Amino acid sequence: MVLMTKLYKLAALLAVTLLMAACGSFDGEEEQGPAPLLDFDIERKFVKVWSTSVGDGQGYLYNRLTPVVDGETIYVAASDGQVDAISKSTGKTLWSNSVDKFVVGGIGVGDDILLLGTVKGEVIALNKxxxxxxWTEKVGGEILAAPQTDNARVYVQTFDGQLIGLDIETGERVWSYRHTLPVLTLRGTSTPLIFRNAIIAGFANGQVVSFDAETGAVRWSVRVAVAKGDSEIQRIIDIDSAIFEDNGTVYTVSYQGKIAAIEPASGRKLWSNDASSHVGMSSGFGNIYVSGEDGSVTAFEKSGQGARWAQTVFSRRKLSGSATLSSYVIVGDFEGYIHALSQVDGHIAARTRVDSSGIQVDLQTFDNKLLVYSNDGKLVAYKLEEPK
Structure with missing residues (x-):
């Protein structure tokens, strides 16, 4: 995570240093290192199906460029502007192109287009x-989350607090909304969710807002987290995790705040629990899985009865957003390891190392396989099998 201020939004490298120092020293204690990896009884093994590389991956900033599986193809972008279409069955590149831009948000997929966001606030639409x-359209601040589309309009959330609807054919602005940024905010934005004829987005002030997709009119707004603490760092409550929908319920989680379940038609909060995360969630076995800022993986019951289990052995390992595969929930970490945990009780069942560059992008699954995109651009598909 990277701390940014409204005054120094472009000083990314300095902000990284400041936040790393601050996060480990709220109480004046020296920052601890990551927890070592523990031995465990191996129940499954990761088997590589195929592997390929895409440009420079996430680049040198904290980006979360996320592949998308669409039909028989995986679309993926790198920060250096490379965009690839890859066969999901073989891993072979179907086509490759470059937009010659510093890409920091993507990749969004429609029926006929692919969507990217740049560090200069440009939305780029490509032929699928x-x-x-x-077309290319400049909309404002950095676009750190993948633009989304319902094939009528394109919806873009920017780092400077805007949510914008664009015409899908021309890129022209149809409507826009702006909220006031807090003094300090994480470098990131939530990926908006298209749900029926609404756009649901999370903001840096801890609020989730639903908009009419056609007009941009606000339908409802609900506060997920309330800022607490004496310092501005302690009061950061950004919603940077992608808004997640499961079986008709919307879930969101904030940094230093709450996980909440929301009824999407009315905005009624169904339940909430203490949590802190800025990466994506997954679901399975009646649970919502959250990768916490502290390195924990917690299974929250969808019923709202609280945490079913929490695995805490990955402290300070900077976990990725999770994905579920078979009876396991899988997370990546900053050293490039992926870990499979039992969905029943959270015990570790499998581990392998993708590479040494780390994994900060949410994991994904397709066709009983796991898809991992490392920070250096390595894209790998795995199966989980019983050890021989």
Whole structure:
């Protein structure tokens, strides 16, 4: 995570240093290192199906460029502007193109287009069949989350607090909304959720807002987290995790705040529990899985009865957002390891190392396989099998 201020939004490297120092020293104690990896009884093993590389991956900033599985193809972008279409069955590159831009948000997928966001606040629309440019539209601040589309409009959330609807054919602005940023905020934005004819987005002030997709009119707003503490760092409550929908319920989690379940038509909060995260969630076995800022993985019961279990052996290992595969929930960490935990009780069942660059992008699954995109651009598909 990277701390940014409204005055120094472009000083990314300095902000990284400041936040790393601050996060480990709220109470004046010296920052602890990551927890060592513990031995465990191996129940499953990760088997590599295929592997390929895409540009420079996440680049040198804290980006979360996320692959998308669409039909038989995986679309993925790198921060250096490379965009690839990859066969999900073989890992072979179907086409590759470059937009010659510093890409920090993506990748969004529609029926016929791919969508990217740049560090200069440009939305780029590409032809899905070959990666050729359709249009570019400058909208404002950095676009750190993948633009989304319902094939009528494109919806873009920017780091400077805007949510914008664009015409899908031309890129022209149809509507916009802006909220006031807190004094300090994490470098990131939530990925908006398209749900029926609404756009649901989370903001840096701890609020989730639902908008009419056509007009941008606010339908409802609900506060997920309330800022607490004496310092501005302690009062950061950003919602940077992608808004997550499961079986008709919307889930969101904030940094230093809460996980909440929301009824999407009315905005009624169904339940909430203490949590702190800025990465994506997953679901399975009646649970919502949260990778916490402290390195914990917690299974919250969908019923709202609280935590079913919590695995705490990954302290300070900077976990990725999770994905579920078979009876396991899987997370990545800053050293490039992926860990499979039992969905029943959280015990460790499998581990392997993808590479040494780390994994900060949410994991994904397709066709009973796991998809991992490392920080250096290594894209790998794995199966989980019983050890021989």
């Amino acid at each position: 069949s070959d990666g050729e440019l359709i």
